[in-house]
Amino acid sequence: MRNKYRLGIDAGGTFTDFVLAENNGELRVFKSPSTPQDGTIAIKAGLTQISEAVGRSIEEIVQDCDLCINGTTVALNALIEKKGVKVGLLCTAGHEDSLEIRLGHKEEGYRYEADFPPAHMIVPRHLRRPINERVIGTGEVDLPLREQEVRDAVSYFKAQGVESVAISFVWAVRNSAHEKRAKEIVQEMMPGVFVCTGSEVYPQVREYTRTSTTVVNAYLSPVMRRYVQKIDDYFKSLGAKYPVRYFQSNGGLAIGEAMQGRAVNAINSGPASAPQAGLFVGQPFGIDNVITVDMGGTSFDITLTKDGQTNLNKNIDFLRYRIGVPMIQVETLGAGGGSLCQVDQYGMLQVGPESAGATPGPVCYGKGGTIPAVTDANLVLGYLNPEAVLGGTIKLNRDAAIAAVKEHVADPLGISVEKAAYGISTIVNLNMVNGIRRVSIERGYDPRDFALLCAGGAAGMHITALAEEIGSTTVLVPKVSSVFCAFGQIISDVRYNYLASEPMRLDDDANLDALNAKFEDLEQQGREHLISDGFNADDISYTRSVEMRYVGQIHECNVEIYPGKICREKMSAILDDFHKRHEELYTYSEPHNPVELVNIESTMVGNVAKPNFQTLEPRGGKAEDALIGYRPALFDADGHWTDTAVYSGPKLDVGIVIRGPAVVEEPTTNIVVRPGWQLVLEPNQCYRLTRC
Known part of the structure; x- marks a missing residue:
């Protein structure tokens, strides 16, 4: 970091999240209600909180930021x-x-x-x-x-x-x-x-x-354009020394000027930063295969990263509109803590996609909700503290949650409240598992080869159950999980995709000179763009990919290729990689059939220095020091309640092993450790859960 601070801002539909990284390694988290009519209002409110916390004026903080990064749902909301x-x-x-x-x-x-x-x-x-x-x-x-x-x-x-x-x-x-x-x-x-x-x-x-x-x-x-100009002008008025960066759907940053004419690159801006954050969290453990799941109040977002590379979507239907530009593959489901639970006309229990939202919210919030939500079921099951006060104002009402589950689910199905609540949890888990399978198995990946990374305030109560369903043996839950996308922004690089078409059959007559010239032209454009953004040549890297197909096929298969001049020998290796990838995706390949190249892509990256975060040192504490007490919790469909230990996350020391069943309560999330699992807090401020 060139200056004292780095600021990440993720403007969601309900809340705008702020992560402030200091050059001493300290990380601060803030939230402010979003203001879709004028994003600067929410940003000003968040900066006011930051100012009060660090004891400096807003102007001083902004002027001392080496990067101010903004992820926004402006384009997405306008399309929706x-x-x-x-x-x-x-x-x-x-x-x-x-x-x-x-x-x-x-x-x-x-x-x-x-x-x-x-x-x-x-x-x-x-x-x-x-x-x-x-x-x-x-x-x-x-x-x-x-x-x-x-x-x-x-x-x-x-x-x-x-x-x-x-x-x-x-x-x-x-x-x-x-x-x-x-x-x-x-x-x-x-x-x-x-x-x-x-x-x-x-x-x-x-x-x-x-x-x-x-x-x-x-x-x-x-x-x-209107949004970017307003944000840019606001930060300039505060004396910002560097231009605001905006997060793109491809998982990288861009300056406002680039975003104003390419709004299509910002449609999935918010959740696109999660994979980079997932890799960062997994790095100390040597993990580069990560499935990141983000469960908030309304939605459940899933991304997959294999060997350090995140799945990208191209040529897909998004909200019923065909989008060709590269976008981080985000599978989004209507499965959040606010997802409503009802028995339909056929006597089947339905969970979501309708949500209670923030207003009125789940029944247990006491704000007028009458239909139970997933959060109500988690409260009934003992996963949430019935005495908890959310956001400093909302005291949970377990009796109201029990009554709502009984009226709308248990009685219509003729089962106990406990079984009804467990059924709600099971169904929402299966919905989420199906989404995980779509980004993994349906793309040729085995989810058992991946660590499951938990993000969002609600995911911690479901994460070990999801891991059991997909066969994952490692779960990571960072302490910043509730603002994970804003965290991902401050550790991301500037990224631009350069696309072109170069149709040719890849045989002995292939015009490799033309192909090499096209790649070199794209990459020269990218270098010039990044240098104008302020990067040195040593800070620039790039990757290549090509879209290929068997002659006569309709759809192409994307294949990553190594940079550098393409010669006949390298073309042979590219063809081998294509056959292998085709078999991963479609279970077969045709090595003896001719192959043609259709599209090419160079991804240019301006590598940004990453903040140095504080690591936790053992204090010599014991598990008992963090023990809050015990409460009954339900972990099976037969209604067998288990007296479950509850721990305070902020008091839990590094290296202490907590065996399930247990619940770890953090200020912004709860982690349910199911029987057969164990949890340990690692020095990188991340909980690691593994099978016992």
Whole structure:
């Protein structure tokens, strides 16, 4: 760290989390209610808390920060709530309806449901204007751009009050001249209006994906621009010495200028920092295979990292919109502490995805909730302290939780309250396990090879049960788990993805010179970008990947490749890796069939110095020093209550082994240690749980 502090800010839908790292290794955690209408209000409130805690003014703290990092749900919320701007689309004549045709795709589970509604169109049909032009796959111009048609379309956009324009022409990834000229005309006729092209936003093969990604970017970028400018101006007014960094969906940081025109890169900004934090926590244990699970009040987010590399999604449907740019693969479920529990019309117990939210919240909060939530079940089961006061104001009411579980679950099913509460816990656990399997088994990974990392305030009560279900033998629970994404931000690097298409069959006639030249061009762009961001050449690294397929296949398989010049020998190794990866994903490979390359990618990284965090030293304490007492807890479906030891996390010494059943209470989370597990606090301020 160049200065005294590093500040991470994660603006969620309910709370904005703050993590302040000091250069002496101390880590401070703060929370403030989010203010979606103006993010600076929540940030100011959090900075006020920090100011009071460290005894310095807000200006002094900000001026002494080497990095101020902001993760935000602004783009995501605008997409969810359909609150982007009015967009017009210029597309190649004949392709106006590709957004609605969607390659004939219907979401999984609704393929044969005729009444399933179509996706909401960001650009209505009358604002998709056809332009006669044509570039073919070789990059040659088959039909010149008819500029007057562009001008007529822009005149229509002006009359319709369009605020942003997307341009996506067929095969512009091979020759972007028509898109560039159309953009010039739009900027000339509509100065100040946001404009983006497919060859800029997603320069890879797949016309529908490129068009959809470009349209989403045009829809969100003006919203993101307003947000970034407001945040940047606020920090400048405080005297910040360095530009605010923003967290991207690819797991890296970017300056505000880059984010303003690429809002599509910020859609999954919040949970994307969790994998980096997971690796950091696992490093002292030599663990680089990590599944991170983050359970909050409403949702359950899952990410997977294998051999230090996190799963990335490309060309996926996100909220029913096709997104091509790389995004950390985050599996999100409606399974949080506030997930509601009811018996449906068929007599089946349903847990989520509806949530009680913060208001009224679970029944035990006493704020008007009547339907039991997962938190109510955990309270009934003894996993939560019935005398606990959450947030300094909410005292839990166990009797109310019992009554709600009885009325809405136990009585309709004709079972005891205990069995009903355990059933709720079991169902939400199975829902979460299914999500874990989607990011692991369905991607060719065995979850038994991974440590399970616990994040979020509610996950600690379920984590050992999840580990048992997936076969994981190691669980890590950091003390900062409730603000884990903000923590991940302060230890992340700057990251940019550079994409291109270079279709070729990988045989003896493959044009490797062209392939090497394309990679070198992408990486030179990246180096120049990062150097302009303030990085030295020694601080820059990069990785490469390619998308390949067997000739005749529709979909590609992503393969990581080593940097450096690609020669015939290296191409042979790349092909071997492709066959291996294809077999991991689809259980078979065809080594004797021809393979073709479709897309390439270079990921450029500006490596940021990591803070040095304080390590805990043993104080010579005993387990009894942290023992609060005992309370009954339920760990099986037969209703056998167990007198369970309860420990204070802040009083627990390093190296003390706690055997389950036990509960460890931290200020922001509870950790349930099921029978057959043991827990120990490690020097890196992380609890490590293993099977006895």
